[in-house]
Amino acid sequence: MKRKNFVTLVMSTLGGLLFALGMCMTLLPEWDALTQGIAVGSVGAAVLLSMVFVRRKMSGKPMIVLNGKIVGTTLFGVFGALVFGAGMCMVMVWDMLIWGIIVGIIGIALLLCLIPIIKGLE
Secondary structure (H helix, E strand, O other): HHHHHHHHHHHHHHHHHHHHHHHHHHHHOOOHHHHHHHHHHHHHHHHHHHHHHHHHHHOOOOOOOOOOOHHHHHHHHHHHHHHHHHHHHHHHHHHHHOHHHHHHHHHHHHHHOOOOHHHHOO
């Protein structure tokens, strides 16, 4: 196993565990650990974000490369994830089952549209 793959494996596992634990601490009222959960989840998200930069550095690539295509697809992906999340909130929080399912399916369709968009960029 190459060193960059091992470092990515360790950092992604650690970051994912910290982020998931932080989400559980924040969202489970039985744990009563909202503030601590936000801190642990933020550390996990920071580890996951830094993993991307470490991997690019170990691959000999520049840290950040921005162009119009990358920014556009990122914004499209964020929009699709927000629509999908809004559908989930409509179902689970606001008791709007039918409309939430419809909005969630629209969000899934938007996220699936990213596949041909990204594959067309290569």
